[in-house]
Amino acid sequence: METGNNNNRRPLIYYLSGALLLYILLRFGLSPALDNESTKEVPYSQFIEMVDNGEVTELQKEDYKTVFKAKVDGKEKTYVTGNWNDPDITQRLIDSNVEFKRVIEEPMSPGMSILLTSIIPIGFLIFMGYMMSRSLTKQMGKGGGDFMSFGKSKAKVYVKSKTGKTFNDVAGQEEAKDSLYEVVDFLHSPKKYRDIGAVCPKGVLLIGPPGTGKTLLAQAVAGEANVPFFSISGSEFVEMFVGLGASKVRDLFKQAKEKAPCIVFIDEIDAIGKKRDTSGFSGGNDEREQTLNQLLNEMDGFDATEGVVLLAATNRPEILDPALTRPGRFDRQIRVELPDLKGREAILKVHAKDVKIKDNIDFEEIARMTAGTSGADLANIINEGALRAVREGRKEVIQEDLQESIEVVIAGQQKKNTVISDDQKKIIAYHEVGHALVTAVQTNKKPVTKITIVPRTSGALGYTMSVDRDEKYIMTKQELFNEIVTLTGGRSAEEIIFNTKTTGASNDIERATKIARSMVTTYGMEDDFDFVQLEETYGRYLGGDRRLIASTGTADKIDQKVMEIISQAHYRAIEILKDNMDKLHEIADYLLKKETITGKEFMDILNRKPLSQAELADESENTKIEAPTEDTQDNATEYKEKKEDSDKDLESSNSDETSDKEDSNKEDSTDEE
Ligand code: ADP
Ligand code: MG
Ligand code: ZN
Secondary structure, eight states: OOOTHHHHHHHHHHHHHHHHHHHHHIIIIIGGGGSOTTEEEOOHHHHHHHHHTTOEEEEEEOSSEEEEEEEETTEEEEEEEEOOOOTTHHHHHHHTTOEEEEOOOOOOOHHHHHIIIIIHHHHHHHHHHHHHHHHHHHHTTSOOOOGGGTTOOOOEEEOHHHHOOOGGGOOSOHHHHHHHHHHHHHHHOHHHHHHHTOOOOSEEEEEOOTTSSHHHHHHHHHHHSOSOEEEEEGGGGOOSSTTHHHHHHHHHHHHHHHHOSEEEEEESTHHHHBOOOSSOSSOOOHHHHHHHHHHHHHHHHSOGGGTEEEEEEESOGGGBOHHHHSTTSSOEEEEOOOOOHHHHHHHHHHHHTTSOBOTTOOHHHHHHHTTTOOHHHHHHHHHHHHHHHHHTTOSSBOHHHHHHHHHHHHHHHHHHTOSOOHHHHHHHHHHHHHHHHHHHHHHOOOOSSOEEOSOOTTSSOSOOOSSOGGGOSOOOHHHHHHHHHHHHHHHHHHHHHHSOOOGGGHHHHHHHHHHHHHHHHTSOOSGGGTTOOOEEEESGGGTOEEEEOSOHHHHHHHHHHHHHHHHHHHHHHHHHHHHTHHHHHHHHHHHHHHSEEOHHHHHHHHHSOOOOHHHHHHHHHHOOOOSOOSOOOOOHHHHHHHHHHHHHHHHHSOOOHHHHHHHHHHHHTSOOO
């Protein structure tokens, strides 16, 4: 919409409006003042005198005045005087030989006078208002647009050729790709699905940290699906004027329905999808709420069978309004997490295709050195490497270029604390395995998802609890307690193994405390407080908050009870871990090498018998760790030392692809933090 010639047109517009203003003022206000300077106003009496003296030569009578020329002292000048009800004047003029006339002024036609007195001025005002609003919108960086399309969304329509991206450009995110592929497939051959009665998900929400390829994935979907692709950023809905955002949403969906089957992609949806205000204190943000409500409305208003699929991306899922993520709206959520070792290698390879690079590059080494980086960082590393090669006057990128550029890219990262050193990695591995091991021992269930030491969306580390709370209608006191034990398991492992406490447990602490508090204040599970409600919820349907309704004295007691529950749980977790030290080491080592471990792998290691001395020796040579052994010899500490040696071999062996997928599917539906 924005065009350069706007600027060229501007002066002309100003001239025109200036001229118009001038004309209106002239016509309706200032005309007498503009009778030119040589015109002299004289009293009527003097005018009569001048006529009688024969000085007046010419006269013209107008509605309210009489303009005449007179020769005074040999100089002819123009004079003006007011009209007077003077019947004699005609005779006087004739006597003095004056040439006189009345101006033939046809009365203005009514149409013309309305035009001049109302339409033009009003039009002028509207025009000025428009110019102002236009320049305001422009200042706000939204881009002008013409008056009539105000409020229309500027969703761009992409067709296949435009994005040029395909799933091949996205490396690593296999699960996300699988999930999205289904959507693409549905749009291509809806009949296949309809025949069996399956409905395509209405909304697919991509969740993950910045730079992990969410936007890229959406573009790939556009490239793969041969259907129109509407792409708009959430912030484009945020408007200065109430109601405009909502009308943009309406317009977007109207366009989409016309073009169905098609895909609508809303990037950074958190800009409009923020939780609505529950407290009601701040008065809320009407405009944003209206926009969100409109979006919710539209999502309900179309049927997935129509073939409109809504795709959205966010890196702040926790601030999204729960109404957006409930079933029937964004009913499929895809996690796009930071890549693990294998993923990083794959991403490096994808981007290496864009540059001239030596054949013998060891991408795995680079991947190993870049734990905690995103796909965007890795793309950047390749690019920096290429730049370095040019600086050094080479025609190809070599290993050293990449190694060096890691530092360039990561230096910026380290400030943000996202790149994990080996020491940190070790602590994180034990922390995560601590959680998982405690659950597994307590409930004898495998962790629902994979465990990973790659940092997760929320900044919390990557463990998911094996009990999916949302799936259960009620939970017993014991189950809640076990959950707290699990939550303390991470910190407990840190304490046992490294004799230290880290900041990594903050989220666990928060959650554990919440559960413990609820046990006391909401679920009435502690006998000391019996069946008394101590907290109330407000804004319940918006994922509301709680506030205490107990007296100060009771509040103290509640705090005490909460601490009691948590220390009991903490103690229990330490007990469990101490009883299973060998497994803790074994699984943590495995995790350190692979960065990700599936639930199945986890249980395999947990359930297999410890390796014998002989096999351990064997292993250092043969790199086989997968096969369970019959021979049992329980010697955990020695095992650990031995295994340190065999580390290198370990990682190249066993990887369990199939179960990886299996597990990750479940992950999508899991309440993670
Ligand atoms: P997000 O939207 O998640 O913040 P983007 O999709 O904008 O991230 O990714 C930024 C860039 O990083 C992409 O254009 C691409 O070059 C690179 N990138 C990120 N993830 C991947 C990936 N999985 N495979 C290949 N390239 C990636
Ligand atoms: Mg993005
Ligand atoms: Zn933890």
